[in-house]
Amino acid sequence: MTHSDLFGPDSQDFTPAETEGPDAEVILLRKNPPDTDPADADPADTAEPEPGTADDGEQETAVPVDGPAPARPSWQQSIRSGERREVLPTWLLSRDELRERVRWTLDHFTHVFAFHAVRTPVYAGTLAIRSPLGAARLVGGAFRWVSDADSRPIRANAIAHNDAAEYLRLAKHRDGKVRLRLTILLAATLGTAILLTALIVAGPTWGMLLALAGIVGGLGWLGAPQDRPLIGPAVVKPQVQKLTSHIVLRALGALGIAGINQAMTKGWGPRAFVAPITRDGPGWRADVDLPYGVTAVDIMERRDRLASGLRRPMGCVWPEPVHDQHTGRLVLWVGDQDMNQASQPAWPLAKAGTTSVFKPLPFGTDQRGRTVALTLMFANMLIGAMPRFGKTFALRVVLLAVALDPTVEMHTWELKGTGDLGPLEQVSHTYGSGPDDETLAACMDMLRYVYKDLERRAKVIRNLPKDVCPENKVTPELAGKKSLRLHPLLVAIDECQELFAHDKFGKEAAELCTGIIKRGPAMGVILELATQRPDKDSMPTGVSANVGIRFCLRVMGQTENDMVLGTSSYKNGLRATTFTANDRGIGYLVGHATDPQIIRTFYIDAPAAERIAERARAARIAAGTLSGYAAGETTDAERAPAHDLLADVLAVIPASEERVWNETVVDRLAELRPDAYGPWAALPAKAKSAQLTAALKPFGVAVDQVWGTDETTGKGANRRGIERDDVTAAITKRDVRRRSD
Numbered sequence: 001m002t003h004s005d006l007f008g009p010d011s012q013d014f015t016p017a018e019t020e021g022p023d024a025e026v027i028l029l030r031k032n033p034p035d036t037d038p039a040d041a042d043p044a045d046t047a048e049p050e051p052g053t054a055d056d057g058e059q060e061t062a063v064p065v066d067g068p069a070p071a072r073p074s075w076q077q078s079i080r081s082g083e084r085r086e087v088l089p090t091w092l093l094s095r096d097e098l099r100e101r102v103r104w105t106l107d108h109f110t111h112v113f114a115f116h117a118v119r120t121p122v123y124a125g126t127l128a129i130r131s132p133l134g135a136a137r138l139v140g141g142a143f144r145w146v147s148d149a150d151s152r153p154i155r156a157n158a159i160a161h162n163d164a165a166e167y168l169r170l171a172k173h174r175d176g177k178v179r180l181r182l183t184i185l186l187a188a189t190l191g192t193a194i195l196l197t198a199l200i201v202a203g204p205t206w207g208m209l210l211a212l213a214g215i216v217g218g219l220g221w222l223g224a225p226q227d228r229p230l231i232g233p234a235v236v237k238p239q240v241q242k243l244t245s246h247i248v249l250r251a252l253g254a255l256g257i258a259g260i261n262q263a264m265t266k267g268w269g270p271r272a273f274v275a276p277i278t279r280d281g282p283g284w285r286a287d288v289d290l291p292y293g294v295t296a297v298d299i300m301e302r303r304d305r306l307a308s309g310l311r312r313p314m315g316c317v318w319p320e321p322v323h324d325q326h327t328g329r330l331v332l333w334v335g336d337q338d339m340n341q342a343s344q345p346a347w348p349l350a351k352a353g354t355t356s357v358f359k360p361l362p363f364g365t366d367q368r369g370r371t372v373a374l375t376l377m378f379a380n381m382l383i384g385a386m387p388r389f390g391k392t393f394a395l396r397v398v399l400l401a402v403a404l405d406p407t408v409e410m411h412t413w414e415l416k417g418t419g420d421l422g423p424l425e426q427v428s429h430t431y432g433s434g435p436d437d438e439t440l441a442a443c444m445d446m447l448r449y450v451y452k453d454l455e456r457r458a459k460v461i462r463n464l465p466k467d468v469c470p471e472n473k474v475t476p477e478l479a480g481k482k483s484l485r486l487h488p489l490l491v492a493i494d495e496c497q498e499l500f501a502h503d504k505f506g507k508e509a510a511e512l513c514t515g516i517i518k519r520g521p522a523m524g525v526i527l528e529l530a531t532q533r534p535d536k537d538s539m540p541t542g543v544s545a546n547v548g549i550r551f552c553l554r555v556m557g558q559t560e561n562d563m564v565l566g567t568s569s570y571k572n573g574l575r576a577t578t579f580t581a582n583d584r585g586i587g588y589l590v591g592h593a594t595d596p597q598i599i600r601t602f603y604i605d606a607p608a609a610e611r612i613a614e615r616a617r618a619a620r621i622a623a624g625t626l627s628g629y630a631a632g633e634t635t636d637a638e639r640a641p642a643h644d645l646l647a648d649v650l651a652v653i654p655a656s657e658e659r660v661w662n663e664t665v666v667d668r669l670a671e672l673r674p675d676a677y678g679p680w681a682a683l684p685a686k687a688k689s690a691q692l693t694a695a696l697k698p699f700g701v702a703v704d705q706v707w708g709t710d711e712t713t714g715k716g717a718n719r720r721g722i723e724r725d726d727v728t729a730a731i732t733k734r735d736v737r738r739r740s741d
C-alpha cells in the first residue's frame with residue numbers, strides 16, 4: 001500500500017520511503033480529540049478507510065512503524081562496543097602452551113629425522129635400482145633437446161601441405177638450433193668428464209664417493225616412476241575437510257528446525273556469518289547469527305544431527321552459545337580430531353611445583369586444547385558419572401593438585417574399596433577406603449569432626465577484628481596464621497552414595513554435608529563429592545542444590561544429568577548423555593566459568609599419582625603440616641582397644657566367684673591378653689586397681705570394698721573389687737542399647 005493509495009494524490013507531502021527506506025511500513029492512526037479516551041472510541045471509527053477515501057486530513061495522521069533512523073553513532077561509539085581482537089595469540093602469552101608448542105615442534109622434527117634416517121639404506125638402494133632408467137631418460141631427453149624434437153610436428157605439417165618454402169625456413173631455423181645445442185651439450189659433457197676425472201685422480205675419496213652418490217642419486221631420481229615417490233611422509237596427516245560456509249549451512253539446514261528452513265527460503269544463508277570462518281586451535285570456528293527465534297541451545301540439542309550434517313564424528317562438533325551476545329549467536333567449533341583421540345598435554349604439575357587452593361589448579365583441557373584450571377577455595381564440587389567413565393580419575397586430579405598445597409588439611413574417603421585414591425593416603429589427615437560399616441562409621445566421625453570445626457571456625461572469624469577479617473571469610477593471610485587454625489580443609493568422598501543411601505548413616509550424613517556445603521566455603525572448608533548414582537535417593541537435594549562447581553561425565557539419562565549439572569541443564573542443551581562410550585574423562589564443567597565448558601581431565605595414572613603424592617608429602621613435611629593419619633597419629637577410636645573389656649572381665653571371673661578384687665582381675669586379664677592388659681598388670685597394686693576402676697566406669701560397673709582371698713598367701717582381706725553380677729548386668733545393658741541403635 002503506497003502513500004498515495006492511502007491519502008490520494010493531493011495528500012500532504014509525506015514520503016515514508018524518503019525517511020525510512022523502501023521497506024518502512026506505514027500505519028494509519030485516527031487522531032482522537034484530546035479529551036477522548038481511545039478505549040471508548042467507536043470501533044467503526046477506527047476501521048481502516050478505503051484506499052483513496054481518507055481525505056480527512058484533520059483526523060488522520062500517518063506514523064511510520066519503524067521510527068526515524070537513529071543518528072549515526074560516532075566513530076568512538078561504534079568502535080567501543082566492538083570486540084577487541086587479541087594483540088598476540090593466547091598460546092604466545094601462556095608459558096605452558098608455548099612450552100608445549102615448542103616441545104611438540106622439536107618432537108615432530110626429531111621424529112621426521114629419525115623416520116628418514118632409518119630408511120636411508122632403502123632410499124639409497126631404490127635410487128641405485130632406478131638410476132639405469134634415469135640414465136636412459138637423461139640420454140633420451142638430451143637427444144630430444146639437441147635434435148629439437150618438439151618442432152618435428154610443425155615440419156611434418158609443412159611437408160604434409162607441400163609447403164616447400166615454409167619447410168625450408170623451418171629446417172634452416174632448426175639446423176641453427178641443433179648446432180648451438182650440440183655445442184652446449186658437448187661442452188657440458190666435456191666439462192663434467194674433466195671434473196669427474198680430476199676428482200677421481202686427485203680428489204679425496206669422500207669427494208669421489210659424494211660425486212658418485214650424487215650422480216647415482218640424480219639418475220635414480222630421474223628414473224623414478226611418477227606414481228611412486230621415493231620418500232613417504234613420516235607423519236600421515238588426518239584428512240580434514242576445510243569448514244566452509246556451504247558445509248555449515250548444509251548442516252544447519254538438515255537439523256529439521258522450522259525457523260532455519262523458513263529463513264533459508266528467504267535467503268538467510270549468506271547473512272548468517274558474523275565473522276570469517278577461521279582456524280582456532282586444532283579446528284575451525286564459525287560464528288553464526290541464527291535466524292530470528294532460533295537459539296544456540298536449539299542447535300546444541302541436536303549435536304548428533306549437526307555432526308551428521310557436517311559429516312564429522314560427534315566428538316569433533318561443539319556448538320556453543322556466546323554468553324555476552326543474544327541467544328541466537330552460535331559459535332560452532334569443529335575439531336580436526338575427535339576430542340577423545342586428540343593428544344593432550346601432560347598435567348602441568350606432574351613433574352614439579354606446589355599450589356595454593358586460593359589460585360586456579362589445572363584440571364583438564366577444553367576441546368581446543370587450552371588448559372582449564374579450577375579455583376577451589378570458597379567452592380564445592382560434585383562429580384557424577386556412570387561407572388568407568390573417569391569420575392575417580394577426575395577427583396584424583398583435583399586432590400593431587402590440592403595435596404600440593406601443604407597448608408590444606410585433607411580428608412580422603414573412597415567408599416568403593418578399590419584404593420583408587422590410595423596415593424593420597426600419605427598426605428591425608430584422615431583416610432578410609434571401603435564400603436563396609438566400619439569405614440562408613442569412621443567417615444561419619446570425620447564429618448562430625450568437620451561439622452563441629454565449622455562452629456569453631458565461625459567463632460574464630462566472628463571474634464577477629466574487622467580490619468583483620470573485613471569480609472568475614474578466610475583469606476590467604478588468615479589461613480597462614482597457624483594459631484587461628486583457619487587453614488583450608490578439604491573433605492573428599494568418592495562414591496558418596498554409599499553414605500547417603502545408608503540405612504543408619506544416610507540421614508545424618510545428608511544433614512552434615514548440607515551444613516558443610518552451605519557454611520564451609522566462607523570458612524575455608526571445601527567439600528568434594530563424587531558419585532556414580534546421582535539420583536534423589538543417593539544425593540540429598542540439600543547437597544546437590546548448593547554445589548558450586550559441577551562436573552558431569554557420561555550419564556545415562558536426563559535425571560542424572562540434571563542432578564549433577566543442575567535443574568533444567570538438559571533442557572538448556574547441556575547433555576552429558578550425548579557423550580559416547582569412548583569419551584572417558586570428558587564431561588561438562590558448570591559453575592566455574594560464565595559458560596559451561598567441555599573438559600577432558602588430565603590423565604594421571606596410578607604410578608604418576610603416587611609420585612606426585614610423594615612430592616606433596618615431602619612438601620608437607622618441609623612445611624611441618626603433615627598431620628593425622630598421614631603422620632601416623634592415631635585417632636581416639638583407633639586408640640580404643642580392639643577387644644571387649646566387659647567380655648574379657650567376665651571371662652576371667654568364673655560363675656562360682658561372686659566378688660573379686662580389682663588387682664586379681666587385672667592379673668588374670670594380663671594373662672588372657674598380655675598385649676592389651678600387660679601394662680596394667682605391671683603397675684603397683686593401687687594403680688592397678690585404679691586402672692580397672694577407670695576402665696569400667698563408662699560401663700557403670702560399681703567398684704567397692706569386697707572380701708577376698710590373696711591367691712599367693714591364702715589370707716582373706718577387704719580390698720577394692722567388683723561383683724560378677726554387675727559385669728553381667730553392664731553387658732546386658734550395653735547389648736540392649738546397641739540393638740536399639
Ligand SMILES: Nc1ncnc2c1ncn2[C@@H]1O[C@H](COP(=O)(O)OP(=O)(O)OP(=O)(O)O)[C@@H](O)[C@H]1O
Nearest residue numbers: 386387388389390391392393532584585601602603
Ligand atoms: N582423562 C582421561 N583420559 C583418558 N582416559 C581416562 C581419563 N579419565 C579416566 N579415563 C579412563 O577411564 C577409566 C575409568 O576411570 P575411573 O576409574 O575414574 O572411573 P569411575 O567413573 O571412577 O569408575 P567407577 O565408578 O567404577 O569407580 C580409567 O581406567 C581410565 O582408563
